[in-house]
Amino acid sequence: GAVVSQHPSWVICKSGTSVKIECRSLDFQATTMFWYRQFPKQSLMLMATSNEGSKATYEQGVEKDKFLINHASLTLSTLTVTSAHPEDSSFYICSSQPLRGSYEQYFGPGTRLTVT
């Protein structure tokens, strides 16, 4: 089956530092990847859409200079939280879409970010 991995699964960093989260589709190529953010006991909110080889599209209210997304290959997308602050602490989940326009997408296990 389609497997999506995220690394790291959890990370603690100090305020002001940057953190990179990787999302990999292990056994398929993903033309599109999505990044979601989930606060405790809340739903997922789409942050951005990442297409291989092009700039990410950010949702309204998401700071593109703070949440840098790179989709360098068909199997890897990265989310970098720059100059992290405690309010950035959250659960970040990626999903990968094998074919653009397909309803199929597969979710990674998530990354728990805690900023102290």
Added chain:
Amino acid sequence: AQSVTQLGSHVSVSEGALVLLRCNYSSSVPPYLFWYVQYPNQGLQLLLKYTSAATLVKGINGFEAEFKKSETSFHLTKPSAHMSDAAEYFCAVSRGSSNTGKLIFGQGTTLQVKP
């Protein structure tokens, strides 16, 4: 614009009882609808999807959902709850007139299964 409302943030059932998780949607175009399950500190797993084919959709782990256009509903059911069904459940609608892959999620329903 599309939206999803899950009625009941917390549902508690006894093991072996019927599970009913409610989801209502709003969409100006024919929707694609999904149910996902999330276990603690894990990503989402697709339970089932409606993509304009059969209105009664069967998914994994014995779950099914029925698309009712007249009621704008897509409720999730399972005849007999297992302890392992305890988790967070999300209803989602695909955003846009065509399937962009972007999903709008409901608020989630926590399912508790009592022995």
